[in-house]
Amino acid sequence: xxxxxxxxxxxxxxxxxxxxxxxxxxxxxxxxxxxxxxxxxxxxxxxxxxxxxxxxxxxxxxxxxxxxxxxxxxxxxxxxxxxxxxxxxxxxxxxxxxxxxxxxxxxxxxxxxxxxxxxxxxxxxxxxxxxxxxxxxxxxxxxxxxxxxxxxxxxxxxxxxxxxxxxxxxxxxxxxxxxxxxxxxxxxxxxxxxxxxxxxxxxxxxxxxxxxxxxxxxxxxxxxxxxxxxxxxxxxxxxxxxxxxxxxxxxxxxxxxxxxxxxxxxxxxxxxxxxxxxxxxxxxxxxxxxxxxxxxxxxxxxxxxxxxxxxxxxxxxxxxxxxxxxxxxxxxxxxxxx
Numbered sequence: 421x422x423x424x425x426x427x428x429x430x431x432x433x434x435x436x437x438x439x440x441x442x443x444x445x446x447x448x449x450x451x452x453x454x455x456x457x458x459x460x461x462x463x464x465x466x467x468x469x470x471x472x473x474x475x476x477x478x479x480x481x482x483x484x485x486x487x488x489x490x491x492x493x494x495x496x497x498x499x500x501x502x503x504x505x506x507x508x509x510x511x512x513x514x515x516x517x518x519x520x521x522x523x524x525x526x527x528x529x530x531x532x533x534x535x536x537x538x539x540x541x542x543x544x545x546x547x548x549x550x551x552x553x554x555x556x557x558x559x560x561x562x563x564x565x566x567x568x569x570x571x572x573x574x575x576x577x578x579x580x581x582x583x584x585x586x587x588x589x590x591x592x593x594x595x596x597x598x599x600x601x602x603x604x605x606x607x608x609x610x611x612x613x614x615x616x617x618x619x620x621x622x623x624x625x626x627x628x629x630x631x632x633x634x635x636x637x638x639x640x641x642x643x644x645x646x647x648x649x650x651x652x653x654x655x656x657x658x659x660x661x662x663x664x665x666x667x668x669x670x671x672x673x674x675x676x677x678x679x680x681x682x683x684x685x686x687x688x689x690x691x692x693x694x695x696x697x698x699x700x701x702x703x704x705x706x707x708x709x710x711x712x713x714x715x716x717x718x719x720x721x722x723x724x725x726x727x728x729x730x731x732x733x734x735x736x737x738x739x740x741x742x743x744x745x746x747x748x749x750x751x752x753x754x755x756x757x758x
Contacts, residue, residue, distance in 0.1 A: 489652035559646025570645035584736035605680025631713035
């Protein structure tokens, strides 16, 4: 027999703040990204579908779902068909651990600090890595030279940048004294470790393969990259996976450094104001990411790798050592950030 708690959990997973909410939030953030890019290029961007073109990403998604689905003869059929959908599903599942409305989607706790479990930060970082690996498999399975080169670049890039990403993500965890996302999201650690915030933004930009780290999607070299042979619903889910990755990366920045959903709450509507503050912070991070992508020219693949191993990785190690020193001798002895 289904209880009210079961119905509430189903609603949270499927509607709010779960699948349906995340789907429309990702499309909305794509619209923001396209508008910012259009302003940089002295054009207006999408304008037809909906007010100010706000429904254009949804229209594009629906249009792709109706297109003919073509598969290359030599493609690895099973991987080619299921890798995009599996990557999308894993990213959505990873988002379920973030306290969007004050608690993770899978949690029954109402307070931010009670959301999730100790170690869920590592879990969602692992999910992000698995999703990137599935995107590599999607390009490899297409049996296209452009897709193969693009997928090789994806694999090389995310494996390299995963290391500094994990190290920098430990900064707020060390200050908070916990690997629980709920505990970390209770305080804006950008105030105590602003250098880690800057490094995390740069590393996340590379992890999401956004400019200037977008060599896996360099259309002047790779045509469509790993998406070259994809059409119809498969291409729609590849695009949607990219969108969800962007909001996941931005939501991770919000959770680790900007206090997550924390903010003023009025009229006792905790869930509403928590969601409002979380989404507003997320939009700010998306805008910052879009500005970085448009201001800087695309790096070469050798520059991307050099930037990781010779700059970001040493910087991440120095950041970790500085954080440990501050936590040991300043923050924890004086009860700061705990």
